[in-house]
Amino acid sequence: MIWKLAWRNIQGAGLRSLINIIIIALVMIGIIWSQGMYEGWMRTAERESREWLNGDGRITHKLYDRFDPFSWDKSFEQIPENIQDLVDKGTAVPVLITSGTIYPEGRMISLIVKGIPAGQQFLKLPTAVLADGGDDIPALIGSNMAKSSHLKEGDIVTLRWRDMHGAFNAADIRIAAIMKTPYLEADNGQVWMDLERLQLMKDAPKTATFIVIKDAGDVPQTSDAWTFESIDFLLRDMHAMMKTEKTYGYLMFALLILLAMIAIFDTQVLAVFKRRKEIGIFAALGMTQKQIIRMFTAEGMLYAVFASVAAGILGMPLFIYFGTVGYRMPESYQDFGIEGLSEAVIFYYTPAMIISTVIIVVVITAFVSWIPTLRIARLKPTDALRGRMG
Amino acid sequence: MRKIYLTIIGVIILTALFAEYPDGNVILGRIDANMNARTTKSTTTMIVQTRRATRTMESINWSQGSEKSFSEYTAPARERGTKMLKDGDNLWIFDPSTDRTIQISGNMLKQSVMGSDLSYEDFMEETSLRDNYSAVVKGELVHEGRDTWIMELTAKKSTTSYQKIVLYVDKERYVPLYEERYAKGGKLLKTTRVQEVMQSGNRWYPQKILYKDELKDGKGTLFIINKIEFDVKIPAHIFSKASLKK
């Protein structure tokens, strides 16, 4: 009966109820939308890192340390046979790393040389350009690298390296393409070339520094020289950044909810004030104060419940648009190197996200609707009947 | 018929050519004999020309075979007292301001010695050509007024830094007057040009040498030998780590 009465009252209030419902709905849309954005951003960043370099994790040579150039020249070994099987099946991509020096315009720049099979299909790197270039060695660099080294497509530059025995070698490489990659670990301070060519250059056939695996479930047993790095491990820096971003997001939610609650509180205070006579009647009819309070609280909660429905209806086009087309950051943001921002971020909504938002808003609304009704408890039925506040 | 003639003529010419040029490896041996001694003691000046400044450094050096060497810098003031000891594959540097002896390793090995066009790695190179390379005489040339053999050296071991070297060797004095060091793939990496030679006893020795990293812009590093003595007696303790601190 309480719910029925509450419903009638909301209907009766007409426009005012509608405004409240719309406000709460807008807040819910805002929260779900921005959570969808963070989730989508994270998934985009994660997907990009998987697509460009990390797959579902990597089998890495134990001595490899991406921050220690000295380790690059000793952290490689023959690809184990069982992993070579995966490579042949196309579900793993070996990468060989060595340190080198390029000399653009007579300056010296130390860098990482990465070898990857030109014919690989599984990572997004445009490795096809690395396939056989005749006399010169086709190489691929990222746009950031191009910027910092002042290299352009078609430029020919001398690369010097040491083979695995220690002999110096040098050759001209041709910048076959400059790629825009969202994943900076495949861009800054490095140059890509065909794996077989690099193995030849290094005089280290069939070797690799790490092997990107398509499916972590398939990782075979390997010797002690190798270790498996899961995708979560590889992305730990990014996850930490997301955590910070999310904190600021929560602050925004809190503000939005606060706004909506001002509206509800305001409405409830007025309702209690305006309907003191009604309260008196209910009391006179034998309703306990608890029941009356429950009725008012139920009214407030109903706002939230209707708002949830309204949010679904009003927000759907927005959610669908951002969930399919997504949001694309302007160009210059992309150069800034924030992972996951270089392609359209497709928003992603999880049931948990939606349900928790609805529950939080409904519970807080209930609480806020309940506070003003405490005055009812202080109301004497006789005063109430005469339209007086206690 | 014609083919046979041509082949015969070819063989004759080739034999003639080879007959004319001496054995490269023998020449290498003579170069080593001239350039290397059981021990040497020298004072040298190194002039480094960088983009910003020209610096002149002086040092006294001792060496024993190609395995051991010891240098002490005497000028400029900033470098005075800095000592460097090479013993086989190890390289130590002593710095008087910090009173520390440090083993050079890692990325440090790739850096240049005192700003010169030589890296610590170059410094570590073995000096005996005969041991590390096999040579073929490819021709002859008058280089800056001297008759020279053009020689091509190929590394014997795959671990040698420079797999190919071209030398212009003075036919009479067995001093390499010009040297090109190549990458395994055939790209020119470094050149050494002897600008002046001097006579010391019965040897001829380079006096002014210009080293240049051919991949880098710059004017190169000039190395001047002011004084050199061969086969002098050097006490063994010079080549010990203890002498760095003295």
Added chain:
Amino acid sequence: MLKFIIKGLLRDRSRSIFPVLVVFFGVFITVYFISFMDGFEESIIRQNANMDTGHVKIVTRAYSEVISQKPTDLSLLEVKDDLEEWKRRYPELDFFPRITFGALLDVPDSAGLTLAQGDVAGMGIDLFSNDKESKRLRLNDALRLGKLPAEPGQILLSEQLFTKLNLNLGQRITLIGSTVYGAMAMQDFTVSGAVEFGVTALDRGGVIADISDVRRMLDLEDGASEILGYYTGTGYKDKVAKALALDFNKAYSDSTDEFSPLMLTLTQQNNLGEMMAIFNTSMGVMIFIFVLLMSIILWNSGLLNGIRRYGEFGLRLAMGELKKHLFWWLVVEAAVIGFIGTVLGTAAGLLLSWYFQSHGVDFSAYTTNSTLMYENIIYTHITPTSFYIGFIPGMLAVVAGAMLAGISIYKRKTSQLFKELET
């Protein structure tokens, strides 16, 4: 009439206090929100300026060409006198020289022989003249062990390096690098503390020492790889900084001399200009949405205030008051409520913003540890906007709400309104 209305509002507290409270609260949040967002933007600018770019940065022309590689060998040399002149010419700026360099860190055993080694990325900053630089880099917050260098020869290490090399506080280490002329450079340091940088690359091998030590080590007497300039009073203003840089480059930079100084502004580095433009736009959108929402809420509140008075109006109409008179009565009353609420709300919002402008809002409990790279404290920033923005939801929206409620006075019959008094 205004006096009468105010008297009425004061006497009937249900008519005044609650509506004023709602407006007050709404405006308060709006004002605070605006200055918080401004502070957030400032914080991004400040973090970049503090860590890397300065408000302006002076480097050599050759250095600026390859600035991302931080080439120490292309540093500014012997700029002491120049720096004095620059300081005189631009008294609005505070200049701080910095040096970044790469080196090998060597840990000796008791006999002074190498025990352990590691490659490091070093930074020399002015730690001794005053604490401005250490504050700018928040070294105290990032400090995990020991203390900051307080005397020559002391050095701060990344915590990871400290652990990896098995060091102790007070232990002696040696840095080996090359001087700006390429000569070998060696310098002893004692470990004074360990910091967390917050960026993996630096945490692997970052070290910080006083610039005087680094200068001595790298043979860079009176030199610096970069000289950062910070506006002392005002914050960063792009137009002002750009004009200043233009003036500087005209006066001191020589395009034929690759080692002549060149001034870059904050927005001319690291794509920060574009980034700020984007940030400004998205912040504008957020503020617009916020003010819009707040306006709807306060408009609703104004409407509610009108509605609760329907009964009274019915009575007054019955007593012969004109509808027009009543309508304007309601509007003026709302305006008075809105005005009082807005003024108080703005005042309170500014007060709180002002407090956090100097104290900052601390987020460290919610995010990762405070490090050099991540500022966990956001300082609010009061701008002229903060002073008037509250009037949009506080006055305009409330009055608009009252007007909407007032329209009913015309639409409904007197009897109907009168009946509202009953329910």
